[in-house]
Amino acid sequence: MSATHQELGRQAYVEASRPWRFALAATVLLTGLRLFALFATPLELYPDEAQYWLWSRSLDLGYFSKPPMIAWVIHLTTAIGGDSEPWVRIAAPLFHAVTGLVLFAVGRRLYGPWAGVLALLIYQLMPGVAVANVTMTTDTPLLCFLSIALLAYVDLPGAKRPLFTAAGLGAALGLAMLSKYAAIYAVIGIVLHLIVSGRARSVWRPATALVAAGVFAMIIAPNLIWNALNGFETVQHTAANADLGSGIGFHVVEFLRLAAEQVGVFGLGFGVLLAAYVLAARRKLTDEDILLVCWTIPPLAVVGVQAILTRANANWTAAAYIPAAVLVAGLVARWWPSLWTRIGAGAALVLQGLLVAGLILCIASPALADRLGQSNAIKRMRGWKDVVEATVQRAQVEQAGQGLSAVAVDNRFLFNATAYYGRDYFNKPGAPPLTIWLRRDKAGNQAEARHPLTRALGDRVLVVMEDEVRRDADGVAKMAPRLALVRGDFTRSEQVGAFRAGLDRKRVRRAAFVVGEDYRPKAKP
Numbered sequence: 034m035s036a037t038h039q040e041l042g043r044q045a046y047v048e049a050s051r052p053w054r055f056a057l058a059a060t061v062l063l064t065g066l067r068l069f070a071l072f073a074t075p076l077e078l079y080p081d082e083a084q085y086w087l088w089s090r091s092l093d094l095g096y097f098s099k100p101p102m103i104a105w106v107i108h109l110t111t112a113i114g115g116d117s118e119p120w121v122r123i124a125a126p127l128f129h130a131v132t133g134l135v136l137f138a139v140g141r142r143l144y145g146p147w148a149g150v151l152a153l154l155i156y157q158l159m160p161g162v163a164v165a166n167v168t169m170t171t172d173t174p175l176l177c178f179l180s181i182a183l184l185a186y187v188d189l190p191g192a193k194r195p196l197f198t199a200a201g202l203g204a205a206l207g208l209a210m211l212s213k214y215a216a217i218y219a220v221i222g223i224v225l226h227l228i229v230s231g232r233a234r235s236v237w238r239p240a241t242a243l244v245a246a247g248v249f250a251m252i253i254a255p256n257l258i259w260n261a262l263n264g265f266e267t268v269q270h271t272a273a274n275a276d277l278g279s280g281i282g283f284h285v286v287e288f289l290r291l292a293a294e295q296v297g298v299f300g301l302g303f304g305v306l307l308a309a310y311v312l313a314a315r316r317k318l319t320d321e322d323i324l325l326v327c328w329t330i331p332p333l334a335v336v337g338v339q340a341i342l343t344r345a346n347a348n349w350t351a352a353a354y355i356p357a358a359v360l361v362a363g364l365v366a367r368w369w370p371s372l373w374t375r376i377g378a379g380a381a382l383v384l385q386g387l388l389v390a391g392l393i394l395c396i397a398s399p400a401l402a403d404r405l406g407q408s409n410a411i412k413r414m415r416g417w418k419d420v421v422e423a424t425v426q427r428a429q430v431e432q433a434g435q436g437l438s439a440v441a442v443d444n445r446f447l448f449n450a451t452a453y454y455g456r457d458y459f460n461k462p463g464a465p466p467l468t469i470w471l472r473r474d475k476a477g478n479q480a481e482a483r484h485p486l487t488r489a490l491g492d493r494v495l496v497v498m499e500d501e502v503r504r505d506a507d508g509v510a511k512m513a514p515r516l517a518l519v520r521g522d523f524t525r526s527e528q529v530g531a532f533r534a535g536l537d538r539k540r541v542r543r544a545a546f547v548v549g550e551d552y553r554p555k556a557k558p
Contacts, residue, residue, distance in 0.1 A: 052146035056137045056153050060130050063157050066393050067126040067166045071119045073397040074167070076414040078118055080446035082169050083417075083453035084479070086111070086121050094259035095267050097479030101256065102174050102212040116456070122169045128177040129166050133157045135180040136358055142187050143321040144363040151378075152362035158385040159354065161298035161347075167396045171213040172351045178209035179219055179355045183328065186223065187321075190236045196244050203245040207252025214268075215332065218352045222328035229327065232320060266482070284341055291340040294347035299354050301381040302361040309360055321363065328356035408537035412501070416542035417450035419534035424451060424497050425458045427530055427546050428465065431495050437465040438492040443519065445469065447499045448480040470496060470519060474556065491552020494523070498545045501536070512545055523549030 078086065088096050088104035089111065095101055106124045114120035133153040140149030156162060165173055182205035185198050192198040209216035226233050260267055296303050306329070312318050313326050332353040339345045368374040395402035395411070402411055424440070431437050440459075442448045448469045452459070459467050468486040476482035486494065496519050500512050520526040526549040534542045 052141070052150050053137075056134065056150050059150075059154065059157070060133055063389070064126050064130040067129075068123070070167060070393045070396040071122050071126065074118075074399070076118075076396065076399055076411060077417050078121060078450070078453055079168055079414050080417070080449045082121060083449035084445070085169060085171075086116070087449060087452045088479075094255045095263065097266055097482055099171050100211045100213065100267065102208065103169065103171050106174060107169065116453075122167065125169050125173050126166045128173045129157070129162055132177045132180045132355070135177075135184050136355070139180070139184050139187055140359045140362050142184070143325075143359065144366055148359075148362045148366035151365060152359045154382055155300070155302055155362055156354075156358040158382060158389055159298065159300050159358070160385065160388060161351065161354070163385075163389045163392050167392070172348060174212040175209055175216060176351060176355055178205050178212060179216060179352060181205040182209060182219055183355060183359075187324065189241075190232075195236075195238075195241050199241045199245040200248045203248030203250075204252060206245075207249045210249075210253045211256055215349070215352045218331040218335070219328060221331040222356070225330065226324055226327035230320065230323060233324070282342065284343070287344055288337060288340045291337065291345050291347065291350075295350060298347050298350065299357060300385050302357070305361045305364055306357050309364060322360060325356040325360035325363070329353040329360065403537055408539075412536045412540060413446075415536045416534035417447075418454045420447070420497075420499060420532060420542055420544045421451050421454035423532040423534075423544060424495075424546070425455050427497075428458070428495050431493075431529070431548060432465065435493060437495055439465050439468045439486060439490040440495045440497065441468045441470045441486040443470050443472070443496065443498045443515065445478045445480045447497065448484070451497075465495075466490065468494075470522070471554065472518075486552060486554075488552055488554070491523075492550065494549050494552060495529075496526075496547040496549055498547070500543050501540055502543050503540055512543070516545060516547070519547060520549065522552060522554045524551035524553060525549070 085099075085103045085107055088101075089107040092105065092108055093101060096104060107121055110123050111120050114123065133156050136156050137149040137153040140152035142149075162176075182202055185202035185205055189195060189198050189202065206216060206219060209219065227237070256267075299306070309318065309322065309326060313323065318326065330353075332350045336345045336349045339349075365374060365378050369378075391405075395405070395407060399411055399415075402408060424442075428437060428440050440451075442451055448467070451467055455467070458464055466484070468484050468490060469480045470486050471481055476485065498512055498515060498519065516528070526547055528545060528547050530546040532544045532546075534544075536542055
């Protein structure tokens, strides 16, 4: 081969690898910045993160409100780096880095390499993903495994080893289900795609379907068995979140609120996604578009109906935005020759990039969030450590005096925070057990189910009550009805102190300490 041919070959390779190198560089840059923010931030664990950490101390095949994946992941990361906040959260940016690169592969497979780059950028710059990179939630592993499932599904038609690819699809869906039951939306999306696409149906053979279904079933079986042995408490809690038992109505405002919030989750590309549905109705989409539309419809439709009937949280649609990122990237790439498309796409990415940069700065330095008037967004990651330290100090005083049979808190957020930030104290030999006072006769969360205050532990209890109040508000008056309920469950009780932890210029986290003796709980609704 001549030197000229070698040079041409090298140039061709460089040109062909440019999208991949750009995708990798963007991922490394964003992930590096997010890791920096995680280790630099003074923000505390959100109480749900503390709950997942607590679960990770006792590995199981399921937990009260969620499948086990998040506890397994935190167990691994804290085994490597310890129990500090960054190591509880460190898997979040790593999962999202993998998800972005997988979406690059999906976009490249369906629409071309630069569409893959655009899919990665759309995903990494989503407002919802920007927030999820600095907190550890169940959506994080869910989205990663759903992206892998989507890649396996789009690769299946051309797979050289279809049974291997089908096994990968089943495994990814199974791991997604072990992360969050919202993974069922992907299964529904596949079924919907097989219904509307004869080409999709032609890919599947009995052996392919059997392998995919068998691997999926094998992976989720242990969690199903755990649920069966525990009264299907995770399934029941997931169903209870739907709130259908409290009465069904027709809440148009709730639906409109959810729709508006999707811009805050997915970003400005949400308008392109809506355009895709219009084009689908007019049958102007390609086969690749239809595949992705089928994957996006189930979560958006189900959660939208739920919002109309009762209520819905904005992040419940998260499963839709794995295929949506690729779909929007494909449509934008197709429309790229239009000047308006280039201007609109460029502006959207720049704006969302600035949002991501601002969020990283606010996480690394919360004082900046305070100056920008965004303190409310981070208030639940502040004040817990101070309240727990005050609780431990009060418990040590009472224990050194007449002793304590238990420490009881009055809500699950405070229980989780106390379990995490008070771990050194409560793990000492002879320390009183940490429990939770029951507001109702039936447990509503894992803390109440596993660690309730009982009469056997009720000889002499330090009860800690917590609330968030305005600095100029009468926190005692706000807490008075609950304080009366707590004290009414003891034969003798006395308030022994209070504590206030500042959250921002306007709000504080207030705690009240009550010592109760002879716990005799009254019947509750």
